[in-house]
Amino acid sequence: MSKAGSLFVEGDSFFHRMDGAVKLIMLLTWTVVTFLFLDLRIFVVMLAGGVTMLLLSRIPVKRMALLFWVLAIFTIINSVFILLITPRFGSTLTGSNTPLIPIGYDTINTETLFYILTLSLKYLTLLPITLLFIFTTHPSRFAASLNKLGAPYKLAYSVSIAFRYIPDLTQEFKNILNAMQMRGLGISRSDGSLLRRMRNLSLVVVPLLQSSLQHIESVSDAMDLRGFGARPKRTWYMGTPMSRSDKTAALLCGLLLILAITVKVSFIKGFWYPF
Structure with a gap:
């Protein structure tokens, strides 16, 4: 094993002290909630919350840079392929077609560009919570x-x-x-x-x-x-008992999941397109 032992970064933040299983529950809950929706508004709120938690963990930016660039490159490549292969895919989700950029064999429409923006933000929403889990979780704990x-x-x-x-x-x-x-x-x-x-x-x-x-x-x-x-x-x-804050965090994850399912079933059922 290496001297570093893992990707874990030493720290004394709330997330460093949080039980590893609770952080796994939080990651899984965040992932499920993210994939439940295709709504830019929800992703903006979740991304803001994830970035706030990541900043509170005080993880050095240099340690996170590589994973950030890997996701950024993947998102760009994925977006380019969608635009080139299915330039009017957004129309199948919205039922409207607003031609915008001609590309010879077809035309990229506004609906597809908005879909690409929503999808890219969806991937970015998962990044902060994933980095938080990777860099604040000691393997043995x-x-x-x-x-x-x-x-x-x-x-x-x-x-x-x-x-x-x-x-x-x-x-x-x-x-x-x-x-x-x-x-x-x-x-x-x-x-x-x-x-x-x-x-x-x-x-x-x-x-x-x-x-x-x-x-x-x-x-x-x-x-x-x-x-x-x-x-x-x-x-x-290195085993430690669950603290009261760990149990509270796990309870909040459960409530978030219930709230997300309720919103999905009752209010937001498909792709949100404001135009």
Whole structure:
């Protein structure tokens, strides 16, 4: 395991102290509520709330930058494909057609652009709460919380190892890439065409898989030597009881889910288009 051990960032905010299982419930509730709707108004409110919680957690921006750019690139690519493949898709949701941008074989309409805006905001709504969960949840505490909720401790420990292994995998990828660049396999613009650079980058996959399998075998042997799985139950060094604030947060998540379902069934049933 790496020195960092995980993506967890040390801190003393309310979300750092929150029980890991409660944070998982909050993440799942937030995700369900987000996918229930296709309404820009709701996403604006949820995004504002998520950003506020993320700021209160005081996580360094540098630690979150990579995940933010990955989501931003995915959102842009997804939007471009929708516009090029189904430029009038918004009309199927609204029943109206307002031509806006001709693209030769078809015309992108206003309804589709508004749909793209709504969909992009939907993805962004999930980002703050996901970052909050990833960077404020200690793997061992999270595993203990899952086991406390009734999940088998083998499954809980597997989740903990997965969280811990992400930084190791990232560092191993960087090490292999640096070693291959020193041997003349470059991936920068000056190292040839895009196809050649992609081919060079693909050569990292095989040694990365071999290294990963070696790590898995080492961890597996170490766990077997320590008798992991020999008993039906186990204790947790970092396990903590749920506080009153944790129970309150879990209750609020339940109320939010009930409210969202009520609003979905009674008021907002489809795609919101104001024009």
